[in-house]
Amino acid sequence: MATVAAETAVVSRNIAGANNNTASFSRKIANVITAPNGGSQVASITNVQNQALFESVLGATSSSAAQEAISTGLTALQQTVGGTGSTTSPAAQITNLTDALQQYLASPTDSATAASTVAAASTLASTLNDASASVQQLRAQTDSQMASSVASINSLLSQFQAVNTQIVSGTASGSDVTDLLDSRNSILTQLSQQVGISTTSGANNNMSIYTDSGVTLFQGGQARSVTFQATSTYTAGTAGNAVYIDGVPVTGSSATMPIQSGALAGLANLRDNITVTYQAQLDQTAQGLISAFAETNPSPPSNVLAGLFTNGGSTAVPAAGVNAGLAAAITVNAAVDPSQGGTATLLGNGINFNYNTTNAASFTTQLQQLETNLSANQTFNAAGQIGTSNSVAGYATNSASWLETQRQSASSESTYQSTLLSSSTTALSNATGVNLDEEMSHMLDLENSYSASAKLLSTINTMFSDLNASINPMLA
Numbered sequence: 001m002a003t004v005a006a007e008t009a010v011v012s013r014n015i016a017g018a019n020n021n022t023a024s025f026s027r028k029i030a031n032v033i034t035a036p037n038g039g040s041q042v043a044s045i046t047n048v049q050n051q052a053l054f055e056s057v058l059g060a061t062s063s064s065a066a067q068e069a070i071s072t073g074l075t076a077l078q079q080t081v082g083g084t085g086s087t088t089s090p091a092a093q094i095t096n097l098t099d100a101l102q103q104y105l106a107s108p109t110d111s112a113t114a115a116s117t118v119a120a121a122s123t124l125a126s127t128l129n130d131a132s133a134s135v136q137q138l139r140a141q142t143d144s145q146m147a148s149s150v151a152s153i154n155s156l157l158s159q160f161q162a163v164n165t166q167i168v169s170g171t172a173s174g175s176d177v178t179d180l181l182d183s184r185n186s187i188l189t190q191l192s193q194q195v196g197i198s199t200t201s202g203a204n205n206n207m208s209i210y211t212d213s214g215v216t217l218f219q220g221g222q223a224r225s226v227t228f229q230a231t232s233t234y235t236a237g238t239a240g241n242a243v244y245i246d247g248v249p250v251t252g253s254s255a256t257m258p259i260q261s262g263a264l265a266g267l268a269n270l271r272d273n274i275t276v277t278y279q280a281q282l283d284q285t286a287q288g289l290i291s292a293f294a295e296t297n298p299s300p301p302s303n304v305l306a307g308l309f310t311n312g313g314s315t316a317v318p319a320a321g322v323n324a325g326l327a328a329a330i331t332v333n334a335a336v337d338p339s340q341g342g343t344a345t346l347l348g349n350g351i352n353f354n355y356n357t358t359n360a361a362s363f364t365t366q367l368q369q370l371e372t373n374l375s376a377n378q379t380f381n382a383a384g385q386i387g388t389s390n391s392v393a394g395y396a397t398n399s400a401s402w403l404e405t406q407r408q409s410a411s412s413e414s415t416y417q418s419t420l421l422s423s424s425t426t427a428l429s430n431a432t433g434v435n436l437d438e439e440m441s442h443m444l445d446l447e448n449s450y451s452a453s454a455k456l457l458s459t460i461n462t463m464f465s466d467l468n469a470s471i472n473p474m475l476a
Contacts, residue, residue: 004450006042011443018434024186026432028178047178053428060421062196062261067414069266074407080134083404091396093124105367114344121308122332132328135279136234142271147230149194149264156191157223171204196261213257215245236279236325240271280383281399282327288392292373295352305352322383
């Protein structure tokens, strides 16, 4: 009866675990053996495990978290800078400037049209300034999220160390460690959300943890230190700090064993690669605009100076190259900006040099040249990853498409990985979880067995009492 009571207690734990809807709870089994006296006893309690399915859940969790981090960041960025169909994107603003320039070309004597062209240019410059600021704000925000992720990893490793120590000790002494194993699996699942991991088990259920790139996170009962120095302010030229595990860089260009999945990997990819590439596209767009509107001295030494667009007010034309941060600095030349005391009509006659030497009222040569320059192919730096030859308008359009493609790809991959995670979690639950119908049926069997045993003992006791009474009536 003691054995049945012990089995009943295990079944009760299973039912309670299922009713508490604890995802990490696994079905417990009372292992009954024949005792030396011929009776039965519960020798141990184990839980149902499926390591292959559990590792599948860990992998799916890490992959889903990485894609979710990228998708969330890119969605926020695109909502700020505008997508392919947006009327506020840099590409849309270049179209607006082109339209305004063509109207000015059609009415070269109309000062209001000239002012509208400069206003369109000013809006375009502000759009690039704002887009660059949004990219760097996203990088700073992502950096902060990486710091939070590292803090979570260290906290989870500390919790893991405490639980793992109890498991090793309990396993060595033969204690029931099934609930501790569930707790350890729960910690591993949470850890896999932050960084992709793999595990190995040794004597007495002692476990080691490695990143998906092979760097040790936990071994020999000791958690490794994960460190990261956050950077609060970002500019286009800022390189984010790497995350180190036990002194080994696992993110950034210096990483020899870069992590592949988990939220931390996704955030690092977003901060160090995707946003940096998009910033390069914005900078190249700014470079293209300054070059398209640059003015060449019609007289020797035929020097070239910035015209409608400048690099922060400088008349020097930036040399071809990466020019990190140019999108944040591009501005309309104050000489043609009425809001800064400039004269908009200088755009048609020449800002730095006088092309209208006859002072003709309908002079359009310079405006025609600017329109030609704006539609002509230029050479762009390969850092933008969207080609090296295009018009500035075509380049900006490709940039918007690139950002949309990156966002859609991350979103689709996130959805796919979430589906895989759901399937893996369901498979693991079916394999190791509690089936309430089976547990209730088992409980009924145990109750019947207990009742039958109790009835048998009661009958035997009655028989012995009757026997004693017949042998010695005085005791009855």
